[in-house]
Every structure is written in C-alpha cells, then in structure tokens.
Amino acid sequence: MAASVLVRELPLLSLLSIALAAAPLVSSRHFRVGENRGWSNPNGSGNYTESFNFWASQNRFHVGDTLYFMYRNDSVLVVNYTNYRDCIISDPVAKFDNGSGNGTVFRLDRDGDFYFISGDREHCENGQKLAVRVMNDHDESSPSPEGLELWNWGPPSLNSTVKATLASYFATAIGGFLIVLYLLT
Numbered sequence: 001m002a003a004s005v006l007v008r009e010l011p012l013l014s015l016l017s018i019a020l021a022a023a024p025l026v027s028s029r030h031f032r033v034g035e036n037r038g039w040s041n042p043n044g045s046g047n048y049t050e051s052f053n054f055w056a057s058q059n060r061f062h063v064g065d066t067l068y069f070m071y072r073n074d075s076v077l078v079v080n081y082t083n084y085r086d087c088i089i090s091d092p093v094a095k096f097d098n099g100s101g102n103g104t105v106f107r108l109d110r111d112g113d114f115y116f117i118s119g120d121r122e123h124c125e126n127g128q129k130l131a132v133r134v135m136n137d138h139d140e141s142s143p144s145p146e147g148l149e150l151w152n153w154g155p156p157s158l159n160s161t162v163k164a165t166l167a168s169y170f171a172t173a174i175g176g177f178l179i180v181l182y183l184l185t
Contacts, residue, residue, distance in 0.1 A: 075119030084115035
C-alpha cells in the first residue's frame, strides 16, 4: 500500500521539484558590459572608468549573474583591487583572450567585489576597467567596492533586482498553480 501511495504522489513530487528549482534559474541575469559600446578601447578620450562604473552602478549584480564582455583584439583580466587601481596586467587572477571577436562570458560565482581591466595596460590607463559589487541574496544594500566608497552607486534599477524577483515569484506561482491543479484532478 505504501508503494502505491508513493507511485501516485511521484508526479506531485516532480512538479514540486520543478517549481522549487525554477525560481533560482529564472532569477540569474545576463549583463552586457558597456551596453552597445562593449568592452572597448578608450583611445585616450574621456573617462571610460567613470562610464563603465556608472553603468555598473545602474545595475544590481547577484551570485549566478553573468557579465558579457564583447571585444575584438583585446582581453579581459580579472584582478585584485591594487592591480585594478594601478593597471597592473602581469598578475591577473584570470585572463580571457578571445581573439575571434565573440567576447567573454564571466559568471559571478560569489558575492563581494570583482575587478576587471583590459589586458592592454594603455587601454586600462585610459579607463578600460570595471569594478562590480556582487550582493549576496540577503543584502540589497551592499556598499560599493573597496576604493570606490565615494562613488554614488545610485538606487537599484529594474534591470536585475526587481525583474528577477518578479520572475521568481511568477515561476513559484506557476509551480503552485500546477500542484493545486494536480491535486484537484
């Protein structure tokens, strides 16, 4: 008798598993660094550091989100704060050099600060660098990355926090609806 109850409830357990797994999958976001300009060489014109970091300030990044660096004939280095500040390219945490022009997708796999610079020191010195603060799931008010405390990171945009939360609630509601529908049949 216990086995027949388990077999009868197996579809219900499957639906519940799908509903619970859907919320985190829906909530991760894909960000294109620099929008249409991409991860580009500043060529000594303007303050691109401010531009890249202003772009970052308009978004809220969470564990599981991805950054898409679109570039040609360049590279992306993941570095510590000192190397970010001083454009030191010789000791990166990670290096991505996709010569085909397809760019690099970087997954934000933990909360905290991430620092990115161009692999070309001159590009970095001209401002091709980015600081990102990744929030944990319980902290919507994380301070700015080290060294950029005075930067006005601004309010969260609808790009990540609100849209991801709404998508998670929607996925959970659909899962709950499917379970109730199953129970009624």
